[in-house]
Amino acid sequence: MTADPARATLIDGKAFAAGLVERVAAASARLESAHGVKPGLAVVIVGEDPASQIYVRNKGETTQRAGMRSDTHRLPAETPQDELLALIAALNGDAGIHGILVQLPLPGHIDSAAVLGAIDPDKDVDGFHVVNAGRLAVGLPGLVPCTPLGCLMLLKSELGDLSGLNAVIVGRSNIVGKPMAQLLLGESCTVTIAHSRTRDLPALCRTADILVAAVGRAEMIRADWIRPGATVIDVGINRVPSRDPMKAAQGKTRVVGDVAFDEAAAVAGRITPVPGGVGPMTIACLLANTYTAACRAAGVAPEPLDA
Numbered sequence: 001m002t003a004d005p006a007r008a009t010l011i012d013g014k015a016f017a018a019g020l021v022e023r024v025a026a027a028s029a030r031l032e033s034a035h036g037v038k039p040g041l042a043v044v045i046v047g048e049d050p051a052s053q054i055y056v057r058n059k060g061e062t063t064q065r066a067g068m069r070s071d072t073h074r075l076p077a078e079t080p081q082d083e084l085l086a087l088i089a090a091l092n093g094d095a096g097i098h099g100i101l102v103q104l105p106l107p108g109h110i111d112s113a114a115v116l117g118a119i120d121p122d123k124d125v126d127g128f129h130v131v132n133a134g135r136l137a138v139g140l141p142g143l144v145p146c147t148p149l150g151c152l153m154l155l156k157s158e159l160g161d162l163s164g165l166n167a168v169i170v171g172r173s174n175i176v177g178k179p180m181a182q183l184l185l186g187e188s189c190t191v192t193i194a195h196s197r198t199r200d201l202p203a204l205c206r207t208a209d210i211l212v213a214a215v216g217r218a219e220m221i222r223a224d225w226i227r228p229g230a231t232v233i234d235v236g237i238n239r240v241p242s243r244d245p246m247k248a249a250q251g252k253t254r255v256v257g258d259v260a261f262d263e264a265a266a267v268a269g270r271i272t273p274v275p276g277g278v279g280p281m282t283i284a285c286l287l288a289n290t291y292t293a294a295c296r297a298a299g300v301a302p303e304p305l306d307a
């Protein structure tokens with residue numbers, strides 16, 4: 001038998017998220033007893049996107065655990081945009097609802113930008129409204145997108161001060177890549193954003209002390225793209241056929257990240273697994289944002305939620 005190569009430390013997002021949910025639950029209970037405000041989240045789902053089902057289920061369970069109110073509005077796929085906008089207007093005006101999340105992607109006949117733009121920015125717990133993107137860009141308090149916020153919490157808890165580190169983010173979406181870059185810039189990292197037109201992506205990735213993969217391509221990032229000792233955050237959630245050919249033939253799938261985990265773990269210093277890494281942090285941060293929004297609506301300073 002050959003000795004195991006050095007293995008990266010696993011960053012346990014699931015455990016970190018469970019702790020964060022507990023802190024949110026405790027802080028929410030204190031907000032309710034001291035000020036009579038119970039944080040309320042409204043989730044709006046239009047149509048049936050099978051990939052989103054797990055997210056929706058995990059979200060519902062976790063919100064319950066945090067002792068928050070959570071309403072789910074399920075609308076048929078053919079819902080006219082006007083009707084969706086009318087629901088958002090009603091939720092904007094509902095004092096018991098502090099957070100509104102419209103599940104993406106929306107059906108093709110709906111203008112997603114118009115829908116996201118209709119959410120009251122102070123209830124926009126996804127942080128997708130242009131006002132919140134602008135606040136993040138200029139360093140004003142707002143609501144920060146949950147996935148990058150969760151990644152940042154993991155990085156700070158693992159590495160402490162991030163200043164001066166080289167961060168490479170692969171992916172430039174408005175919901176992950178760009179806000180991730182803003183947050184790391186805010187921590188004084190030297191930030192590079194890569195995308196599908198980037199030249200020599202492997203060489204660029206090798207410059208990273210912090211490598212964030214948010215691409216949506218199963219196991220694209222290989223071991224030889226990773227600087228030995230680097231911290232790797234894998235945002236990707238990709239469904240691939242089950243390893244067992246019998247199960248695969250029955251259409252069974254498993255979830256993998258954007259990083260080839262097994263080989264990457266032999267090179268990286270620290271790495272998040274998929275599942276059990278960034279995903280649970282996204283949900284915990286959604287609840288944290290709902291708590292923050294409820295505090296601000298009540299004119300109360302939110303308690304710090306850091307570990």
Ligand SMILES: NC(=O)C1=CN([C@@H]2O[C@H](COP(=O)(O)OP(=O)(O)OC[C@H]3O[C@@H](n4cnc5c(N)ncnc54)[C@H](OP(=O)(O)O)[C@@H]3O)[C@@H](O)[C@H]2O)C=CC1
Pocket residue numbers: 147170171172173174175176177194195196197198201214215216217235236237238278279280282
């Ligand atoms: N864990 C979680 O909580 C969450 C996970 N996700 C997952 O994260 C991943 C990314 O999501 P999202 O940001 O919404 O995805 P998008 O599809 O919106 O963006 C993907 C980005 O990756 C870039 N890209 C695609 N192919 C390549 C390539 N071959 N080389 C370099 N860059 C490439 C694209 O570049 P270009 O702009 O040039 O097209 C784009 O900027 C997905 O797997 C998604 O499922 C998303 C949200 C939450």
Ligand SMILES: Nc1nc(=O)c2c([nH]1)NC[C@@H]1CN(c3ccc(C(=O)N[C@@H](CCC(=O)O)C(=O)O)cc3)C=[N+]21
Pocket residue numbers: 052054055058101102103104105126146147237255274275276277278279280282283
């Ligand atoms: N308005 C909106 N906001 C979102 O934040 C949003 C969205 N729409 N649409 C879909 C994507 C995807 N997303 C995930 C969140 C958590 C997990 C998650 O908890 N994953 C677990 C389980 C994975 C599994 O086993 O399938 C894990 O990684 O361990 C996955 C995916 C949020 N998204």
